[in-house]
Amino acid sequence: MPDLPEQIPPPRKPDGSPVSPKDLEAIFPRGLVEHEVTSERFIEIPEPVRTAYLELGRPTPLLRARRLEERLGTPARIYYKYEGVLPTGAHKANTAIVQAYIASREGVERLTTETGAGQWGSALALAGALFDVKVRVYMVRVSYEQKPYRRVLMQLYGAEVVPSPSRFTRVGREILKKDPDNPGSLGIAISEAIEDALSNPATKYSLGSVLNAVLLHQTVIGLEAQRQLEELGEDPPTHLVGCVGGGSNFAGFTYPFIKEKLRGKLDAEVIAVEPRAAPSMTRGVYRYDYGDSAGLTPLLKMHTLGHRYIPPPIHAGGLRYHGVAPSLSILVNHGVVKPVAYKQTEVFEAAKVFAQAEGFVPAPETAHAVKAVIDLALEAKRLGERRVIAFNFSGHGLLDLKGYDDYLAGRLVDVEPENIDLSYIPRLEG
Numbered sequence: 001m002p003d004l005p006e007q008i009p010p011p012r013k014p015d016g017s018p019v020s021p022k023d024l025e026a027i028f029p030r031g032l033v034e035h036e037v038t039s040e041r042f043i044e045i046p047e048p049v050r051t052a053y054l055e056l057g058r059p060t061p062l063l064r065a066r067r068l069e070e071r072l073g074t075p076a077r078i079y080y081k082y083e084g085v086l087p088t089g090a091h092k093a094n095t096a097i098v099q100a101y102i103a104s105r106e107g108v109e110r111l112t113t114e115t116g117a118g119q120w121g122s123a124l125a126l127a128g129a130l131f132d133v134k135v136r137v138y139m140v141r142v143s144y145e146q147k148p149y150r151r152v153l154m155q156l157y158g159a160e161v162v163p164s165p166s167r168f169t170r171v172g173r174e175i176l177k178k179d180p181d182n183p184g185s186l187g188i189a190i191s192e193a194i195e196d197a198l199s200n201p202a203t204k205y206s207l208g209s210v211l212n213a214v215l216l217h218q219t220v221i222g223l224e225a226q227r228q229l230e231e232l233g234e235d236p237p238t239h240l241v242g243c244v245g246g247g248s249n250f251a252g253f254t255y256p257f258i259k260e261k262l263r264g265k266l267d268a269e270v271i272a273v274e275p276r277a278a279p280s281m282t283r284g285v286y287r288y289d290y291g292d293s294a295g296l297t298p299l300l301k302m303h304t305l306g307h308r309y310i311p312p313p314i315h316a317g318g319l320r321y322h323g324v325a326p327s328l329s330i331l332v333n334h335g336v337v338k339p340v341a342y343k344q345t346e347v348f349e350a351a352k353v354f355a356q357a358e359g360f361v362p363a364p365e366t367a368h369a370v371k372a373v374i375d376l377a378l379e380a381k382r383l384g385e386r387r388v389i390a391f392n393f394s395g396h397g398l399l400d401l402k403g404y405d406d407y408l409a410g411r412l413v414d415v416e417p418e419n420i421d422l423s424y425i426p427r428l429e430g
């Protein structure tokens with residue numbers, strides 16, 4: 001935060017007035033709000049969180065993709081930070097553990113949240129089990145019915161998983177009254193989880209991306225990677241890559257490096273990869289917008305496709321969000337981070353090349369970063385450039401094999417929005 005080229009515009013209410021930390025504390029635990037608004041450069045990781053990190057697989061390995069380099073015939077050296085070793089298979093546990101720890105410290109008995117395909121829900125379910133905090137996950141109904149594996153994982157960790165829209169909330173009941181077969185959406189699930197937290201004692205809401213606090217928690221990834229590259233005696237990276245849904249794994253990996261870049265101490269290109277189906281950074285606008293489709297959250301100034309934007313269905317469910325983190329939006333505006341967008345067929349093709357060379361199967365989200373890395377490595381070959389390319393392998397794809405099945409069977413289609421209607425985004429000054 002203190003190193004950004006400009007300050008993040010404060011969150012606002014629909015009438016334009018600023019949102020205070022007190023307002024945020026109605027929804028989130030106090031300790032999380034402190035992390036949200038802090039401008040400290042470093043915050044010590046609390047001891048119980050550090051212990052949990054160590055026991056669950058941190059530091060995660062930084063691996064060199066040597067066989068991939070050979071197959072591509074590139075002079076570039078490629079490294080990846082493998083977050084897939086964490087128990088739920090992705091980076092999301094890094095913030096889930098902090099959030100459950102803060103909740104338990106403050107006497108919060110129950111956390112509510114939403115989940116689409118279940119990556120975030122399973123990470124929070126695990127963290128709740130570790131710190132003895134109950135977790136209720138509102139899971140988008142179609143995913144609840146069609147993607148059982150992560151639902152089972154959440155239930156195994158002891159979380160209560162509720163198909164959304166549900167009868168637990170007023171929002172849910174009203175939707176079901178009009179449309180008993182409503183398939184649900186992430187926006188509805190967020191609205192239900194927030195209403196639940198606001199209307200029950202000792203209950204708070206938990207979010208897995210976009211917030212400054214969440215990005216802060218994820219920086220453990222980049223801090224480890226910096227140390228690991230140093231210990232290997234490797235040159236500083238020339239290219240840093242990550243995929244972007246709300247921006248948390250990207251920021252977690254790149255921000256410690258970007259701090260050096262902003263001080264002129266690192267000369268690296270930083271590339272943020274998004275799907276062409278949800279192109280918030282490459283085709284969105286920079287405006288104040290809601291975080292959820294119902295318009296219950298504070299407004300954040302960010303690159304957005306509009307809070308009611310419904311992206312075409314793609315397998316990278318974690319990248320189907322309409323906005324991106326405010327700090328990342330600023331870095332894109334200032335040209336510090338370069339956004340690119342890819343189609344899902346080319347992304348799955350890249351993932352296959354990677355899996356055959358390295359063995360690890362990328363999550364469809366992670367595969368977006370893999371595609372960009374392969375393009376950079378092939379460009380290095382054409383230019384005869386010695387590059388050091390480092391990327392964040394945000395998660396493995398072993399629970400996403402349906403997408404790979406569709407890809408191998410030739411059933412994948414590239415779906416791109418033609419006209420993106422931005423007219424309903426609220427107009428606020430500034």
Ligand SMILES: *Cc1c(COP(=O)(O)O)cnc(C)c1O
Pocket residue numbers: 090091092119120208209210243244245246247248249250318319363365366394395396
């Ligand atoms: C959720 C998820 C993402 C996208 O979320 P960010 O907050 O942008 O990191 C990316 N990769 C994996 C494996 C995920 O589970």
